[in-house]
Amino acid sequence: MSRGVRIITVIVIVIILIVAFNNEKTGGTSFPYLPVLPSRTSPPTSAFLQSWLGERMALSEKAWLKSVEGRDQMAAQHPDYPKIPFYPTDFLKYPYTIWDFFPATWTCPHDVQRVGRLGDGGKWVCGMSVYESLSAPKATQENVEKRETAFSAPDDGLVIYSFGINAESSFEAEMLERLPNARIWGYDFSVSGWGPQIAAKYRDRTFFKKIGLGKADKHDSSPPFWTLPSLMKLNKHNYIDILKIDIEGSEYDALDTMMDAFDNMRSASGSSVLPIGQVMIELHLGDGINLNGRDGGGNVDYGRFSKWWARLEKMGMRPVWMEINLFAITLGNTKSDPRCTEYVWVNAKDKKNVLWKV
Template sequence: MDLYRATFAGSLLLNGALLFQSHRSRRADNNNNPKSDPATVKDEERSEIDKESLKKLKWRFFPIYLLVNAADWLQGPYIYPIYKDRNILILALTSCFFEGSLFLFIFFKFPALKLSHKLSGSTDELPFGLIFAILMCSMMFGSLLYKHVSTSATPLPAQRILTATLALAAMCFFVPGHFRDERITLWCFCIFELCCGVYYPAMASLKGKLIDDGSRASIYGILRIPLNVFVVLALSTTKEGRVITIFIIVIVLIVIFHNDKSASTALLPYLPVLPSSQGASKASSWLRERMALSEKSWAKSVELRGRMAATHPSNPQVPFFPTDFLKYPFTIWDFFPATWTCPHDVQRVGRLGDGGKWVCGMSIYESLPAPRENVEIRQTPKGGPDEGLVIYSFGINAESSFEAEMLERIPSARIWGYDFSVEGWGPQIAATYRDRTFFKKVGLGKTNKHESSPPFWTLPSLMQSNNHTYIDILKIDVEGSEYDALDTMMDAFENTRTAAGSSVLPIGQVMIELHLGDGVHLDGPNAGANVDFGRFRKWWERLEKMGMRPAWMEMNLFAVTLGNQKSDPRCTEYVWVNAKDERSVLWKA
């Protein structure tokens, strides 16, 4: 019996001796208890009988008790999500096998290098300190590489990075297992350490998306159990010469789960395709609650709108900017406040002042992956499922700071721009992003007038020409033509219904500047002067009926501040989000 077996046997004997001594001490305590009188003896005898009955009852129901507790434990808040959610289960297996292989690698790397060194015929001692430093540098390089790839202009999803890392790690052990060359072994081990540097941030990113914050620490602790079991079994049953085989089998088992052709069976598919049942359900519930609160606030403002309009004797011909403030303390914009709160972040995009826009859910758009093929937008672009984030921009006027920042921050963004008054985009868009833009010198109109000068197109016609059925973001500043243009859009999609049967516009979000006159002199020279209160309200409420909700508003005071005479605030910027839209990425987040 060698040293290790003798030590193991000795530890078993010592533990057995301690258990036997404890048992003898309890027996001795029971025998030394005094018995005072017959009544006490009878009570003790009765107690012994009760204990015997209780012992029999315990042994009879002990298996059932174990099953009930096991079922309760498996249905707990930390175990249940692991085997219920396929993504978390696959992450658990990946963590177990890859990190287990890493622990085995730590134990066997130097023996493997010594074996390769010996087979090369060299008798020199290996520089273990230098080798360790090389491997640590390789891991650091892997971490830097992940940061570079994940934050580039076209970032790769963590799922794809991790799958490629696992495949490369498998090759790092497959090659030295067949080619017993010292240099190949060292270089493969360096690449494996590089894979480890990529693995940890990629795995942390996926765990953060899949596992809820409240249970993350407990689930992480549970995931360590199979990892430790795997390492103990592997170390206790594996000899030095068989470690390469173990590495290959384990990591190949992880990689074969991956099927890149089908997202539904992929090892780590894109999260929007196969979301976490726990995390997604909580996010979906939170989103529904936020939207319900916003809808309630908006509905109240609609009710107040009707009441306030009824107070004016000329309703529905209410002047936009009444002169008698004490009698009618409101303007047109007070009837249509932004009472629907965006449930996501709201960020300013583009320059401050005129030209910049507020965007609901900017971080959601930024997180979208770029299309697989970054195809340059041609003069006759073709839309499709890989089009990316589709943005239409009407009214450019040589100021494109909004579009430039959207292109810079959203790798998936593709922008179609239209303006009959300029020759192209403003200088703000860098040349590196021009391949994701398209410009046409036409105006947005109520009807198609392709042969006129300048030519005018309707929004549905432009969508059809581009082979688009949906617009994620619509930016529109067309100096009063917005009313007729959007009327045509609503006419075209009046019969487009949601699953609930409601009419809905195929637009996710709108940034629009509205232009009006005074609501009284309908033949005035100002943009939108031909629109009165009745027309505006009907137009606005039709948009609301088709899903649009005012989430932000900003007064454009240039109409007030420019010039020497008093002027009314006739221009206002609005952000509408489509609350009924079932295709918007904002509601899938």
């Protein structure tokens, strides 16, 4: 190799190293075949994030639709269009339980975090970091003088409803600690207030009533029951960001009433939507299930469950997480069928959902 060629080669190498060094500092690259990664000093634009989020949601919708098709195909294989096949003789022929028909196939495009204690009481949350990124309301001098919170309107900040307290409030306590822009309305007719987990300094952002969530308004009964639409009207709320429900089997009738009330609310696409961003719910099947003419003492069969679930899906709700509740089985319950499951739904069709406003 001649001296001139060697010099040219060295110059080319130096230029490549300089370009690579500059790109490492700025987080970009001039090579079109390499990905351009956003740096800390140059965050991605809102348009880029919205485009990315839209692509992720489209992929999730595709996966969810595939699972719906699989649900119908698997159900059609059962001669009685299945009731819930938990009995051993049925399981040998048809190896699935009701939970197998309804997997969590809509992937949360954000982080999924456990909030509250491990085990019963804690919940999984889609997009916890998104909620944390929201700024807290700023207190005015008038707020300080009146010893009021910085929230000036009912819908300010994040609105969280919690049904079924049972003296265990680790989920609510952590949400209040991590989300200074959140307030929580809690309801339970079996206890007199929140659990001891909520610190005194957060109590001004909590509201509790000793009532139950029901199918119909029975305010004068003992205990009193309210429907979710009536409670929202009472609290002057048009929207619930996070709804937590654990009401031991009454969730089906209560959510039927909710869907009836909001059936006329339409999204931009013209479909009905619920004014709720995310739901953490424990679903119960009761002590026994009617299967092929045998009365097991329950009232939730596959037909009831699947129609109820499909209606929620039609109104925008998508399952992003599920967790079989094995607590009773661990205790050695003789009825060892997994009859309780925790689900997390997100409202994928609702433009008000803060999860889609990155």
